[in-house]
Amino acid sequence: MRNVTKDNITDVFLGYMxxxxxxxxxxxxxxxxxxxxxxxxxxxxxxxxxxxxIAFLEGCAAIETEDRHEFVLASDVLGLSSLVDMLHSSPESTSSSVLGPFHVSGAPPLAVGGDMKRHYGGPVLLAEGVVRDTDGNPISGATIDIWQTAPNGLYASQDQEQxxxxxxxxxxxxxxxxxxFTTVKPVEYTVPSDGPVGDILRACGRHPWRPSHLHYIVExxxxxxxxxxxxxxxxxxxDQDTVFGVRSDLVMTYVEKPASEFPEGMELSGKVEGTFLHVSFDVTLSAK
Amino acid sequence: MRNVTKDNITDVFLGYMxxxxxxxxxxxxxxxxxxxxxxxxxxxxxxxxxxxxIAFLEGCAAIETEDRHEFVLASDVLGLSSLVDMLHSSPESTSSSVLGPFHVSGAPPLAVGGDMKRHYGGPVLLAEGVVRDTDGNPISGATIDIWQTAPNGLYASQDQEQxxxxxxxxxxxxxxxxxxFTTVKPVEYTVPSDGPVGDILRACGRHPWRPSHLHYIVExxxxxxxxxxxxxxxxxxxDQDTVFGVRSDLVMTYVEKPASEFPEGMELSGKVEGTFLHVSFDVTLSAK
Structure with missing residues (x-):
């Protein structure tokens, strides 16, 4: 097309394919x-x-490394990552949410009742539940890959101390x-905001915070x-998760309970002092 | 918003600002x-x-340098660069077209009637015209910054031989x-297609060619x-400029003329052999 105009350029593009x-x-x-x-x-x-x-894209390019995924972060804070996720979430299963950049494959086995807390201090959280199919029957042999922040707000992959x-x-x-399993209650944390994505957040008057959460991959x-x-x-x-990850069925009450109600058969090292937090969260998987 | 859905996420985004x-x-x-x-x-x-x-953006990032502008190229082949250009083009002036990545600031002076051809062989092209205002009056003291490919299809900034x-x-x-001025007739050439943008062109069955052109900045x-x-x-x-730069008023006939019609007063080194090409192209500028 030799007469490209601002009105026909989209059709010209389509005609080139x-x-x-x-x-x-x-x-x-x-x-x-x-x-x-x-x-x-x-x-x-x-x-x-x-x-x-263009300068935004080039700025992302300049800091992109194996451990810093600025383009993914841009997609996250613009809501694209969560939207893609929701588009393919099964309406019959527990809601899915964003994977994020902090998951590390190959996590060590954790026995049912095991302890992820190790030597860390902070509020003891006991999380438990049942993985079921859409008819409500327990699924045998499911796996849950669990990860979360340490009490300093950093994931292991971000933190040389861990x-x-x-x-x-x-x-x-x-x-x-x-x-x-038992763990330390996760804390809220900020996505990296020292790059071009942080500049966008600031320009829009937005903060870089995510609410605290336990992260699961259930298979x-x-x-x-x-x-x-x-x-x-x-x-x-x-109500202001900067990566739009909250779904209403994923919001649970963490109930404070006296140490006397801490169940038998858990592997927690040491004793619960005073109280512990308890969350019960059942997961529903949909068939393939 | 704790109940983000695929239908409300856009409003949630807007509400975050x-x-x-x-x-x-x-x-x-x-x-x-x-x-x-x-x-x-x-x-x-x-x-x-x-x-x-995401891999496309990371692939662009991986080859982005001071001399390789893959994000700009992506914008060019998707028609965005040309569209932005046309959105702000004055309807009263000669049509604008894309700047592209090959312009080098600080070009040496070229006298009216001067020769850009130098030692290069190939068809002699004589380009001339008048720069006018929108009433048709010549503008005194205008400048034209001219650049084009060498006969090998490369711009100086791409070619260590130049x-x-x-x-x-x-x-x-x-x-x-x-x-x-006189020059060698420019040749058609390809945009760089050995990166992620080239992959997109191939996936869409598109070629990387641009039609030949003289490039001007008139001020x-x-x-x-x-x-x-x-x-x-x-x-x-x-009709298939891969960066959508052609506008109908920028398409001119390069007329082949006998050497005997080559005008006096040009600085061309050597004589015209047989014939030369002649293009007359007036430029209209709109007032600020």
Missing amino acids: SNETNPRMREVMSSLVRHLHDFARETQLTHEEWRTG DTYSFHGLQTLGADGRYA AEGFRPLVTEIFPDDDPYL | SNETNPRMREVMSSLVRHLHDFARETQLTHEEWRTG DTYSFHGLQTLGADGRYA AEGFRPLVTEIFPDDDPYL
């Missing part, structure tokens, strides 16, 4: 470019704003589908894997 | 995120496709607004600067 283009590629690219062009037309995007956008699998554990469940043969998070209902950032 | 957010920032971010979310919802974007998108300002020149015009006091390109009407890629 060959007939052999993979149909899904065509569908995704067509939608992407239509929205990109509509965005520019609607906002009458200026050259200077375009340069700011070993690789600190606050990571893989629990394999029996025929009753029951899981249980069982014949069922769709589930990435999910459990939030306490008294967290100050519950 | 503080009241002190700069109004233009709010406008641009709102439109950007609305379109980004609508794109994901419309296509039911999968996790795997999202990962492909010096910095090879095929670059800055012409300052007199009271008659007339410019004129004069009191007028809006104009970046433009002049295309020959027999170029094979005129």
